[in-house]
Each structure stands twice: as C-alpha cells, then as structure tokens.
Amino acid sequence: MERRFSDGALTMPNYTITQAQFDAMQAVLTAIGGAPAPPPSNNLLVNGSFESPSIATYQYSPIAPGWTFGTGGGIQRDGSAWDGAPAVDGVQTAFIQGASSLSQSVTLAAGSYTLTFYLAQRQWAMPPGAVQPIAVSLDGVQQGAPITPAATSFSQYNLALTGLGAGVHTITFAGTNPVGDASTFLDAVTLQ
Numbered sequence: 348m349e350r351r352f353s354d355g356a357l358t359m360p361n362y363t364i365t366q367a368q369f370d371a372m373q374a375v376l377t378a379i380g381g382a383p384a385p386p387p388s389n390n391l392l393v394n395g396s397f398e399s400p401s402i403a404t405y406q407y408s409p410i411a412p413g414w415t416f417g418t419g420g421g422i423q424r425d426g427s428a429w430d431g432a433p434a435v436d437g438v439q440t441a442f443i444q445g446a447s448s449l450s451q452s453v454t455l456a457a458g459s460y461t462l463t464f465y466l467a468q469r470q471w472a473m474p475p476g477a478v479q480p481i482a483v484s485l486d487g488v489q490q491g492a493p494i495t496p497a498a499t500s501f502s503q504y505n506l507a508l509t510g511l512g513a514g515v516h517t518i519t520f521a522g523t524n525p526v527g528d529a530s531t532f533l534d535a536v537t538l539q
C-alpha cells in the first residue's frame with residue numbers, strides 16, 4: 348500500500364502496517380495528546396502532585412518526597428477504595444482524614460508568593476454528608492478561615508502569602524473536623 352500525505356511530502360511504497368498496529372499507534376498518540384499538563388516547572392514545592400511514591404491503592408503516612416504526613420493523612424490512587432474524583436494532575440492525590448495534616452518545609456527568598464491547590468470532598472462520610480474543612484497554615488499561623496471543598500469534584504483555590512522573610516517556611520494543610528469520619532482530597536499544590 349502506498350500512501351501520500353496531503354502535503355505530498357512523503358510516500359511509503361514498501362511499508363505496511365496492520366489495523367491492530369495502527370490502532371495501537373493511535374492509542375499512544377491519543378494518550379500523549381490527552382495527558383494533563385505537567386505542573387509548572389517553577390513550582391517551589393517538591394512533589395506537589397503527590398505522584399511519588401507510586402502507590403498501588405492507598406497508603407497512610409507514606410514516606411514521600413517533600414511531604415510529612417500526620418496520622419490519618421496519606422496518598423491514594425485513582426480507582427482506590429477512597430472513591431475520589433480523578434486526580435487533577437497525574438493519578439494520585441493526598442487525602443486528609445479527620446483532624447490530620449500534611450506539611451512541607453521549603454527555603455524561600457524574601458518576597459510574596461501564591462499558593463495554589465485543589466480540594467475535593469470525599470463522597471463517603473460518617474455521618475453521611477459530613478465535610479472536612481481544611482485549614483492552611485504558614486509557619487503554624489492559620490491563613491484565613493478553613494476551606495470546605497465545594498464538591499466531590501476538585502476545585503482550585505489560591506492563597507496569597509505576602510511579605511515572607513528569607514529562610515525556611517512550612518506550609519501545612521490540616522483537617523479541622525475530628526468527629527466521625529470525613530475526608531478531603533488534595534492535589535496539584537504549587538507555590539510560585
């Protein structure tokens with residue numbers, strides 16, 4: 348089979364592929380084209396997407412680059428028993444169950460920064476309908492009111508961190524509802 352491309356630039360007189368091979372190639376190209384954009388390269392946080400380590404289903408308090416998890420915090424993968432919304436970026440998210448927390452310390456130059464992150468409510472909760480508002484803290488000081496995820500799908504939130512001095516700063520995401528069993532998912536955390 349000879350095929351000439353629309354611009355006439357190339358012919359392949361001696362090359363044939365099967366339908367199965369063509370379908371496989373197309374699937375790869377579709378996967379590449381449909382992959383989410385990588386986190387911004389200027390993200391000052393490490394592992395802000397919680398893609399490392401790779402977790403089979405879910406894990407409490409994993410040893411993860413960048414993050415320190417409290418009891419009740421961890422990483423889960425799309426399709427796990429947590430039944431969360433698909434990850435905003437990649438295939439894994441953090442979860443914060445009960446009044447747990449996760450934090451990352453980062454060395455910054457003096458200045459102002461924007462913390463961007465995505466939260467989603469876990470659909471299952473006890474009692475049903477319970478939510479897990481998340482308090483964001485900088486160096487132990489809570490920044491604004493706790494945020495209740497708008498839905499079981501992810502929503503983006505932005506937080507301005509202004510007037511930071513040079514040095515190590517710690518960003519903490521903490522659950523605020525210790526009653527029953529309610530969880531919030533967190534993904535795609537960036538600091539710029």
Ligand SMILES: [Ca+2]
Nearest residue numbers: 396436437439
């Ligand atoms: Ca992720």
